[in-house]
Amino acid sequence: MKMTITGTADVAKVLREIAPREGINLVRTTVHDIAGQLAKSGKKNAPSDEGGLKKSIKHKRQRGKPGVVISSVVVAEGVTKVFPFYWRYLEYGQGPDGVEHAFFLRALQEMRPNMDNIYLQAFVKKLEARLARERKRAGK
Amino acid sequence: MAAEWETQKALYTAISALGLTVYDAAPQVADGGSGANWPYVEVGAVVFAEWDTKPVTGFDFVARIHTRSRSGGMKEAKDIQGQIYDRMHLGELTITGYNLVLLRRESSDLARMADGSFHGICEYRGMIEKTQIVAHGPAFDSGFSLAFG
Numbered sequence: 691m692k693m694t695i696t697g698t699a700d701v702a703k704v705l706r707e708i709a710p711r712e713g714i715n716l717v718r719t720t721v722h723d724i725a726g727q728l729a730k731s732g733k734k735n736a737p738s739d740e741g742g743l744k745k746s747i748k749h750k751r752q753r754g755k756p757g758v759v760i761s762s763v764v765v766a767e768g769v770t771k772v773f774p775f776y777w778r779y780l781e782y783g784q785g786p787d788g789v790e791h792a793f794f795l796r797a798l799q800e801m802r803p804n805m806d807n808i809y810l811q812a813f814v815k816k817l818e819a820r821l822a823r824e825r826k827r828a829g830k
Numbered sequence: 831m832a833a834e835w836e837t838q839k840a841l842y843t844a845i846s847a848l849g850l851t852v853y854d855a856a857p858q859v860a861d862g863g864s865g866a867n868w869p870y871v872e873v874g875a876v877v878f879a880e881w882d883t884k885p886v887t888g889f890d891f892v893a894r895i896h897t898r899s900r901s902g903g904m905k906e907a908k909d910i911q912g913q914i915y916d917r918m919h920l921g922e923l924t925i926t927g928y929n930l931v932l933l934r935r936e937s938s939d940l941a942r943m944a945d946g947s948f949h950g951i952c953e954y955r956g957m958i959e960k961t962q963i964v965a966h967g968p969a970f971d972s973g974f975s976l977a978f979g
Binding site: 778782783784786788790792795796798799800802803 | 855856858862874875877878879880881890891892894896941943949951953
């Protein structure tokens with residue numbers, strides 16, 4: 691079988707018609723990849739402290755609805771086994787010093803100018819990886 | 831004119847025109863307690879991202895507006911948040927040197943603090959583009975006149 695794909699609309703059509711399940715899986719991994727990039731940027735912007743805040747910023751898949759995939763950036767118990775509950779005080783300036791670090795807001799704003807390109811690159815990366823895996827499985 | 835400063839000024843002007851006490855940074859007294867007039871609004875972090883297109887330069891910003899209340903209930907803070915929403919959401923801001931393309935509230939939250947006060951956080955996203963100075967061609971007013979008829 692020979693297939694020529696010329697644009698994103700064709701990619702969407704092929705995925706919809708030939709491999710709907712594959713399509714949603716690709717979108718799921720793409721969204722998760724973008725959440726990972728956001729978490730990485732949040733870690734970079736978070737203030738250094740003796741607690742485990744930086745290590746506790748993670749990205750996590752969440753149960754979506756039909757046709758909707760969700761990945762969130764969360765602060766969860768890290769390798770230090772201590773939940774940095776104070777992340778909110780640092781993010782919104784609710785601590786005793788009142789300093790608003792806004793590290794998640796900065797992370798989001800850093801991504802925003804290049805958002806379309808980030809989506810596209812993440813999707814292409816995942817699609818290429820999937821195709822390579824299929825080729826390997828088929829022994830080609 | 832720096833877009834950051836002009837935006838800060840515009841936010842301050844728009845909110846203080848509602849008759850609310852507005853601070854860039856709320857004052858503290860010597861013992862570390864609040865020296866502000868409660869309830870008050872604080873213009874918090876305003877984070878800018880580039881939003882340039884081929885013909886114009888612009889910025890995409892998110893501004894955090896903090897509302898602080900010690901009324902002992904949520905109503906006062908929520909009323910203030912509502913007043914600001916009515917003024918700002920899809921509203922106008924006068925930013926010198928820039929045109930406002932879009933201004934909308936993206937999120938709103940209210941939390942009770944350990945000292946019993948209430949802290950509201952609203953995030954407004956705005957997009958601005960630099961005002962274009964249109965260059966005109968030479969006018970017929972430099973010693974040159976046209977006569978018809």
